[in-house]
Amino acid sequence: MGNFSKTFSSSLGKKLIMSLTGLFICLFLVVHLIGNLQLFKDDSGQAFNSYAYFMTHFTPIKVISYINYAIILGHAIYALILTISNRKARPIGYAVYNGSANSPWNSRNMGILGTIILIFLIIHMKDFLWEYHNNTSLPYARYEASLADPQNVKVTPLAVTDKEYSHVDYVDPQSQTHITVAKDLYKLVRDSFKIWWYVALYVVSMVAIGFHLIHGFRSAFQTVGWDHKKLVPIIRFLGVWIFGIIIPAAFAAIPLYFFFCK
Numbered sequence: 001m002g003n004f005s006k007t008f009s010s011s012l013g014k015k016l017i018m019s020l021t022g023l024f025i026c027l028f029l030v031v032h033l034i035g036n037l038q039l040f041k042d043d044s045g046q047a048f049n050s051y052a053y054f055m056t057h058f059t060p061i062k063v064i065s066y067i068n069y070a071i072i073l074g075h076a077i078y079a080l081i082l083t084i085s086n087r088k089a090r091p092i093g094y095a096v097y098n099g100s101a102n103s104p105w106n107s108r109n110m111g112i113l114g115t116i117i118l119i120f121l122i123i124h125m126k127d128f129l130w131e132y133h134n135n136t137s138l139p140y141a142r143y144e145a146s147l148a149d150p151q152n153v154k155v156t157p158l159a160v161t162d163k164e165y166s167h168v169d170y171v172d173p174q175s176q177t178h179i180t181v182a183k184d185l186y187k188l189v190r191d192s193f194k195i196w197w198y199v200a201l202y203v204v205s206m207v208a209i210g211f212h213l214i215h216g217f218r219s220a221f222q223t224v225g226w227d228h229k230k231l232v233p234i235i236r237f238l239g240v241w242i243f244g245i246i247i248p249a250a251f252a253a254i255p256l257y258f259f260f261c262k
């Protein structure tokens with residue numbers, strides 16, 4: 001076995017992979033949240049539907065998406081491998097293992113939290129991403145927004161299938177209107193978040209993500225060795241406040257907003 005493969009099959013190597021893939025997923029979460037904030041715009045989904053089209057059809061982003069899927073899968077697979085090898089090394093488990101019994105609850109249950117997140121992700125990608133690409137009965141909508149008054153958007157639902165419409169996004173110089181014809185992913189999101197148990201599933205999953213990241217973010221920096229004394233307070237702040245609380249709370253606000261306000 002070469003040095004490279006030796007490093008990545010050792011326990012530390014596996015933790016290094018978990019850390020680097022985890023930090024990449026944190027970056028994805030920031031980008032995904034910024035994009036999803038367009039769901040809060042009061043434009044019946046014009047901006048969000050255009051954004052979703054761009055994200056799923058622009059080739060460089062599509063390539064990054066596939067890399068992202070591989071990284072998420074790698075993170076989950078290595079978590080499983082690491083958990084199994086840790087169990088083998090310590091078959092008596094945590095209950096009688098004093099060193100870990102004092103550590104916070106979330107750091108001892110990263111596997112359970114990760115499993116909840118993985119189940120959430122499978123449901124999430126099936127219901128939104130898969131449906132967006134493969135449900136041919138997903139309707140389109142036509143938007144006309146005046147450039148002088150962009151808040152004033154006229155929406156016409158187009159109850160037709162994939163095969164009859166294609167994406168349109170341009171400014172008509174004569175009427176000074178921004179015209180968009182887009183697959184109405186916004187409607188799918190809004191309708192899904194009208195179901196109370198679906199909203200609950202999202203909120204619970206965001207709590208799991210918060211706890212997972214409060215431990216995971218800091219731990220990743222320690223494993224990679226980027227935990228210089230001066231950096232520790234910043235890493236702790238980012239891990240607890242930004243990734244553990246604000247980002248999951250902002251994600252959770254989306255289903256709650258649609259359930260209560262739309």
Ligand code: HEM
Nearest residue numbers: 032036052055065068124128129185189202251252254255
């Ligand atoms: C609760 C608020 C959320 C909403 C409303 C939402 C919405 C969406 C939508 C509409 C899509 C499909 C279109 C697109 O790529 O933009 C999507 C894709 C995706 N979402 Fe979310 N999302 C949420 C939270 C999350 C969270 C917390 C995660 C990760 C733990 C996540 C992971 C993903 C992934 C991996 C994809 C596929 C992205 C790609 O194809 O590049 N989402 N999300």
